[in-house]
Amino acid sequence: MNTLAQLRAGHLTGITRLDLAAGLTEFPREIFDLADSLEILNLSGNALSQLPDDLHRLGKLRILFCSDNQFTELPECLGQCAQLTMVGFKANRITTVSGAALPPLLRWLILTDNRIDQLPTELGERPYLQKLMLAGNRLAALPPSLAQCHRLELIRIAANRLTELPQWLLTLPSLTWLAYAGNPLETEADASALAATPTIAWRQLALEQSLGEGASGVIYRAQWQALNTAPETVAVKLYKGEMTSDGSPLHEMNACITAGLHPNLIPIKGRIVDHPQQQAGLVMQLIEPSYRNLAGLPSLASCSRDVYADDTRFSADIALRLARGIASVGAHLHRQGITHGDLYGHNILWNDHGDCLLGDFGAASFHATDDTPQTRALQRLEVRAFGVLLGELLDRIDTGLSPEQRAALTELQQRCCQADVLARPAFSEIESLLKG
Structure with missing residues (x-):
């Protein structure tokens, strides 16, 4: 964590990231002295309610965090920041989000735990949008323009006021991780x-x-x-x-x-x-200490992809056992009317024998157990998450996989990730293929 004294004394010249939590009520103008280098600005945990209109002078700024402040609207000056790709304003008092506040290269938007009841059409006009965090607001609908966001992979809309999931949402070709619990639309838990x-x-x-x-x-x-x-x-x-x-x-x-x-x-x-x-x-x-996380959390750079240690490698037998275990538990959850919503390597514990446990149900949602087009679509979104995981495992197999096996697994991975949501296999079929 940097200090205001360091900033004002000019001791931070040339830094690429500034983290400043000092009870600020106004944006320190000295931050502009870092314009030639600053790429990441974290002003979370202050008492700010405004940003300067000339924020775009920070010409290299890519990432801005202003969570746990006192903003009531998303500042429109953000829209003038040409290089800004990630914006985080969690736990403020935001009620208003205008299209002018959305930077053109927006990739990752965090507006969790605010008071937003409407989002602008312009949100769907950000072609690089990949990750959208909207849990804990007052949304009764999503802008239909989001149907154009073909790169959108993760969306969190839990704890809002949605009475239905729009049909277009369940057809987005890249959507992989969806959380919608705590809305009126959700099926009740058993x-x-x-x-x-x-x-x-x-x-x-x-x-x-x-x-x-x-x-x-x-x-x-x-x-x-x-x-x-x-x-x-x-x-x-x-x-x-x-x-x-x-x-x-x-x-x-x-x-x-x-x-x-x-x-x-x-x-x-x-x-x-x-x-x-x-x-x-x-x-x-209590889980035995031999279990550890399969992967690390996504980074600011990887956005929606897990980070694996450089030396992470698997034998074919271990990787296939991991894949079978996750396909099996995925099928089990879907039979219970649950989508996990966060099927990632970082939420999987594993040991050297290939035993694995799926944890962290923070993004889980309930759905009907009837076989309907909506139920199938919700489940096939999760199948894409499995396809991403299978690809990560295949990339790290060193030994024991024949060319024929690799071709078959690659074909399965591609089927799981294909753009046509309902054409993806169910977990029950994936289980059978992996046992064959």
Whole structure:
């Protein structure tokens, strides 16, 4: 984190990224002294409500973060920034987004947790738009012009006021990761599954060290001492309760419970009750330390693609076992009326034997279990996510794959990612092909 004193003293000359959180109520004009080099500007966590009209003077600016401020409208000066591709204004008070505020090269827009009830037609006139984060607003409709955004791969519209998913949305050729939970349009979670989940009293749990933290909550190692039983080492996830980029953490908890049992899911032991702050939480099986994340989160540069370590390589047997496991759990979730919404390598835990577990249901949504065109389309969007994953695995197979096997898997990968959504195979077919 940089300081205002460093900026004003001229000590930051030549930097390409500036991170400044200092209770700012006005944009420091000294930032313009960095115009020859500045590419990333992070002003999140201040008290700003305006940006200067001449912001375009930062001619190399590509990425701007202004989350957790006090903006009530998306500043129109952004539209004059010729090189700006990523804009983040999460958790402000924005009600108004005009077309003039959208830069021409816009690729990634984050407006999560605001008060927006309408988006401009011009949003669909940004041909490079790839990632669109709109969860936690007041949208009752999306601009039909978004049907032109053939590069759009990820959209988060959870926790809005949508009564239907527009048909054009489900035909977008590149759409891969969709989250829409918490809208009136969503099918309700299976009440019987939620009611049948055991409850675990908070007093029976003793938290130990933190195992990790995500947008929706914190996971701890813990001891569970149930009545008249020996202590059991478990994992406890406590949900934060606030809006995330994917949607509501409580929807995530419901999806985890409704998903049920599958060899490639982390078993749920129960739902926490009687927390002193009424915090929601789940008790889960503790995963062996031999499991680790398959990939890293997408970077600012990769946008919607996971980042793999340079030395990540698989044998054919391991890669195919991973692919079979994820296809199997994908089919299982779809039978339960759940789309995961975030089927990515970074949400998959794996070990050296090729065993894998799909986690992080923060973007999960419920859909009807009837076989309808809409249900099939929602499921085939997720199949494209599997196709992306399969391609990433194929790119990293070093040994054991014959030319014929590679050709067959490449053909399957291409079928999963083809532009015609309903022509993609279902997970049940993918399972059969991978077993053959």
